[in-house]
Amino acid sequence: MSQSFTYQVSPMRVVFGVGTIADLADELERLNITRALVLASRRQHAELGDLAALTGGRMAGLFEGAVVHTPVAVTEQAMQVVRDLKPDGVVAIGAGAATGLSKAIALRTDLPQLILPTSYAGSEMTPVLGETVDGVKTTQSSPKILPEAVIYDVNLTVSMPAQFSAISGLNAIAHAAEALYARDGNPITSLMAEEAIAKLASSLPEVMARPRDLEVRSDALYGAWLCAVCLGTVGMALHHKLCHTVGALFDLPHAETHAVLLPHTIAYNTPAAPDAIGRAAKALGAPDAADGLFELSARLGAPRSLAEIGMPEDGIARAAELATRNPYWNPRPIEQAGIYDLLKRAWAGARPQAG
Template identity: 55%
Template structure:
């Protein structure tokens, strides 16, 4: 076995059904006396419900979280945080809300509790992405890692099937790249394969029956493992492309990951044979990139960037931004080949390894 380095991240996980009932106790354990609850506008009622569980201790509810964590939204939330005298953060939602909590924690070092309602995985990572003037930048620091994560299967039951699929594909992307990231290691590879397998098994079952609790449990478990892979592992071409596309064209996060993943994987496949063996087992297919594309298509998820609102003349712009500050990648980036996979993703073609 080759030498490797594995870093475990200091996060407490509470997993199961009905686990939100522990919110007050978990807030006490972190010394929160006036936590501010964060949500997106559609989940404002969920935020109010969480605030009610805190028996009058909540500093309030800020329901303005938005995709890609715009700095302007963080500024508005910071004003509420400071005015209310809050000393902690409770985020209920997906990557948008958890990203906002991270942005506030970065500025204040306030403790965080994350209550995910999707499979996005931001809650298990020390990574924060923020968008300003149409440019999304990321950084990695333990200051933004939530101290406690409450995974409650009950919160995922109302997630619509197509949203479940795109959110799950977003999670799968974290684990796929952990298999061949620069700091890949055998511990994360075990988690990645198990997480991908759980999601690939669960997502079609959720599409057939959104209230299938066993499938929802498997999906949330898989998403947790995939998120650990993202937090402790690394990223490559796929995540670089998604950050470029999301930040430059304001494309929806999970849907962009769903479209791009099969194409980025197909690009890297010739250079990552051991990872492809694990992915073949996890997906049950000798063509993992094609299998992931087929999974998305069969579930009614978008498979073309043009359907997400990206203009065709944005392809060259995306290529240029990608090459300005490229991530590490197992296969060297070739400009014409990268342009070709972005075009294939824009058109919605099935990838070819």
């Protein structure tokens, strides 16, 4: 049967490899950036040493205050630095906090961005920004938010603790898993999603065993990049809505919430999207995708219950009610009773069930 689809590629340059941070000055030159504001934590600064030398002398200044969830108050501090230094571009070195701040600055200034990720979060490949004001997170999308270039240097991920790597990797798998049944899915993204799940499922246990092994780190980062492309190319569904809901409601850690909920949200959607989720099962090397993800979490020592990451049991009904308001598109209707059962199992750490 022939299929119809639309495939739009983001205008983005990606440099991937081991030691690619050495290309930073050349990439800045390619973007005509001569005075970059560098966003990096103190730890990154300490590990990388002379940032001005790394940029080939193309550094106007440094901001070390990026915070997770991109609070607007922190963005305003960074914007004051932008007004003082008048940079002509932004370089972000770090995990989601640095990338988020870079995107927030770009939204306000349209300055070109060059991102060097140090985790598997993936937001560097998307035109979406989530900002927090008084504890409330809102998201928006704009071409200004999408970075112009990303340098993936495997060396920058080696210092990521093994346990955090595993949880960050499971969070990445969620992007690929939902891409397989996305309403605006297409064959190219589905191929990337399947490859991404296979690479991460095989490499993450190896990262746990040998965290400083560049080959397994390279496989994991490659898989995470593919997941990020999926996230930036097609829409997400129930899993991301549910993580957003319970994460915000109970102030739960982002990647851990994704890791716990993923087997359960995939189980919920399996009856409605058996072919798509069958591709995920094949990539995992498991008869059933939800079970395969649950077992992978166990192998990685990742949290498997919402209780252990801080969600109260009496919050299940409230979360189920909230998650069914203004739902994202999803292959299976989002019904309160089914979501309540899903959350109850996820809270207790029980094996996922389609319901």
